[in-house]
Amino acid sequence: MAKPAKTEQAPSQPASVQRPDAQRGPVMKFLAGPAKWADDRTGIGGITAGRIPNLFNLRKVFPDHWSFMLGEIALYSFIILLLSGAFLTLWFVPSMGEIEYDGSYQLLRGLQMSEAYASTLDITFDVRGGLLVRQIHHWGALLFVASMMIHAMRNFFTGAFRKPRELNWAIGATLLLLGMTEGFLGYSLPDDLLSGVGVRIIFGAVQSIPLIGSYLTSWFLGGAYPGDLLVPRMYMLHILLIPAVILALVAVHLILIFYNKHTQFPGQGRSEKNVVGYPFFPVYTAKAGGFLFIVGGVIVLMAAVFQINPLWVYGPYNPAEVSAGSQPDWYIGHIEGALRIIPNWEWHIGSTTWSWNIFIPGILGFVALPLALGVYPFLEKWVTGDDREHHVLDRPRNAPNRTAIGVAALSVYLVLMVGGANDVIATAFHLSLNSITIALRVLIFALPIATFIITKRICIGLQRAANERVLHGAESGVITRSPSGGYSESEKPITQGEAYTITQHRQYKPVEPGPETDDSGVRRKGTTKERARRPFTKWYFGQDEPKVSREDLAEAAHHHGHDDHDEENGHHQVEGDHDADRELTTGHH
Numbered sequence: 001m002a003k004p005a006k007t008e009q010a011p012s013q014p015a016s017v018q019r020p021d022a023q024r025g026p027v028m029k030f031l032a033g034p035a036k037w038a039d040d041r042t043g044i045g046g047i048t049a050g051r052i053p054n055l056f057n058l059r060k061v062f063p064d065h066w067s068f069m070l071g072e073i074a075l076y077s078f079i080i081l082l083l084s085g086a087f088l089t090l091w092f093v094p095s096m097g098e099i100e101y102d103g104s105y106q107l108l109r110g111l112q113m114s115e116a117y118a119s120t121l122d123i124t125f126d127v128r129g130g131l132l133v134r135q136i137h138h139w140g141a142l143l144f145v146a147s148m149m150i151h152a153m154r155n156f157f158t159g160a161f162r163k164p165r166e167l168n169w170a171i172g173a174t175l176l177l178l179g180m181t182e183g184f185l186g187y188s189l190p191d192d193l194l195s196g197v198g199v200r201i202i203f204g205a206v207q208s209i210p211l212i213g214s215y216l217t218s219w220f221l222g223g224a225y226p227g228d229l230l231v232p233r234m235y236m237l238h239i240l241l242i243p244a245v246i247l248a249l250v251a252v253h254l255i256l257i258f259y260n261k262h263t264q265f266p267g268q269g270r271s272e273k274n275v276v277g278y279p280f281f282p283v284y285t286a287k288a289g290g291f292l293f294i295v296g297g298v299i300v301l302m303a304a305v306f307q308i309n310p311l312w313v314y315g316p317y318n319p320a321e322v323s324a325g326s327q328p329d330w331y332i333g334h335i336e337g338a339l340r341i342i343p344n345w346e347w348h349i350g351s352t353t354w355s356w357n358i359f360i361p362g363i364l365g366f367v368a369l370p371l372a373l374g375v376y377p378f379l380e381k382w383v384t385g386d387d388r389e390h391h392v393l394d395r396p397r398n399a400p401n402r403t404a405i406g407v408a409a410l411s412v413y414l415v416l417m418v419g420g421a422n423d424v425i426a427t428a429f430h431l432s433l434n435s436i437t438i439a440l441r442v443l444i445f446a447l448p449i450a451t452f453i454i455t456k457r458i459c460i461g462l463q464r465a466a467n468e469r470v471l472h473g474a475e476s477g478v479i480t481r482s483p484s485g486g487y488s489e490s491e492k493p494i495t496q497g498e499a500y501t502i503t504q505h506r507q508y509k510p511v512e513p514g515p516e517t518d519d520s521g522v523r524r525k526g527t528t529k530e531r532a533r534r535p536f537t538k539w540y541f542g543q544d545e546p547k548v549s550r551e552d553l554a555e556a557a558h559h560h561g562h563d564d565h566d567e568e569n570g571h572h573q574v575e576g577d578h579d580a581d582r583e584l585t586t587g588h589h
């Protein structure tokens with residue numbers, strides 16, 4: 001990591017040379033903090049000084065874990081999207097001009113429709129391989145967003161977003177927002193009845209933005225909805241602008257992974273200062289190359305056997321029609337759900353209408369997920385006061401509050417997804433739509449609280465169980481009867497490696513606010529901030545399960561020693577504990 005070099009100044013030098021700060025203007029002084037922040041995470045300072053980091057180190061070591069392939073799935077499905085999308089552009093006509101359909105799909109012949117819809121029908125029925133490529137493109141898009149989300153979850157639950165990766169995490173959150181937007185635009189291009197209704201909903205949401213909403217939509221559409229510019233403008237965004245931005249951000253994302261190094265899961269021999277794994281070349285290049293074909297193969301297989309978006313069944317878009325039981329693609333499901341379950345909150349002030357019932361789910365709901373992801377590392381850092389670099393991942397149980405927050409957020413997401421299908425659920429299970437909506441309105445508050453508490457208890461329970469294993473060994477399943485008639489289960493020692501993994505993490509304590517004044521009695525800066533942070537940090541770390549200390553181990557060993565001599569009850573833990581003790585010495589921070 002680039003660190004500013006320390007320079008010793010000779011005392012005879014003039015004051016301005018001794019303190020370069022004094023020569024800086026106010027702008028440079030203001031920028032010094034952010035520049036240092038960026039340099040710590042990207043090495044940008046070194047680059048501007050001509051020290052280019054070696055990003056072409058083909059022997060760079062990457063750690064090995066299946067969950068590190070999730071980001072790769074996102075990458076490869078994006079490549080498949082670019083290739084299949086390029087094929088589709090050859091035939092798709094981005095125009096809302098009305099024509100009479102005369103292609104080979106008999107049921108729609110003679111119908112008036114936009115050129116966009118007609119050309120999609122042509123790709124489907126008249127272009128060789130067209131339907132397959134359309135389905136590859138659609139399944140690829142679904143997988144792209146899904147793999148991004150699961151990849152983000154892996155990074156969240158293991159704390160991979162912590163310093164120095166906050167910037168790369170924020171880039172990831174932006175990619176998620178762009179991926180969802182890109183998917184939605186592509187889905188809307190064919191101008192069929194299903195996607196047309198979705199576009200109408202999103203335009204309604206944009207119109208609900210207080211004060212500027214209606215100006216934004218009429219600027220984008222060149223007039224009233226739907227106009228005849230909608231498809232060409234969405235097309236430009238979908239095939240040019242957004243993919244280009246995604247491509248650029250993916251490149252930066254990957255460069256930063258190289259520069260910051262990849263994190264690794266804790267284990268014997270792994271530390272904050274090393275990376276244990278295989279070299280990029282030849283091992284990872286071969287693995288990654290193979291994996292590209294596997295991901296591509298799976299997408300093609302899905303496209304070949306599972307039908308997706310059969311838009312010839314829906315017919316062309318007509319603002320006066322809507323089909324029942326229609327749902328958007330899965331990654332818009334939570335927005336649809338939020339729109340369906342929110343109460344009718346509307347203000348009428350003078351001649352204006354403020355539709356919070358549309359704005360909150362439609363607009364805030366769209367940006368909420370990437371935004372919450374983007375700011376989380378900074379919030380957590382503020383609460384924990386932890387400014388260290390982290391290259392060894394957290395085991396989710398060792399960060400019970402973070403894990404519980406993540407699961408609680410997922411439960412909200414689940415409630416919203418179910419809300420998006422409330423009509424289908426009502427029909428399939430013969431339930432009242434209103435009852436489902438009311439139940440979901442309650443669950444959206446109750447479920448995250450319940451899942452938070454349960455997850456936290458599970459994490460703490462797992463920590464305790466792990467402590468038990470270190471102190472007393474693993475259950476052997478062998479029940480022994482003593483001469484006096486008592487039964488006990490003997491325990492077998494755990495391996496050094498396991499003991500290390502269980503105990504290597506840092507034990508955090510709530511940050512206590514410092515004294516109000518410094519040694520000279522002058523009021524210290526930042527005390528208000530420290531006091532404000534106190535309840536949060538206490539809450540965050542207050543109930544953490546203390547990890548096994550050397551004293552605990554010695555006591556357990558002593559206890560087991562006695563057991564061995566006095567009762568011969570089959571506990572042979574002492575040797576294992578000694579091993580663990582040795583490891584713990586290196587594992588303690």
Ligand code: HEM
Binds near residue numbers: 070151160
């Ligand atoms: C276009 C979408 C994306 C692509 C192609 C992509 C690709 C990758 C790849 C290949 C890796 C290395 C392997 C791995 O750790 O899985 C990675 C790491 C990472 N990604 Fe992504 N990613 C994308 C989106 C995201 C999102 C949505 C987030 C989070 C909001 C994110 C955050 C991160 C972080 C923090 C790392 C570093 C992980 C570590 O070192 O442990 N990425 N990404």
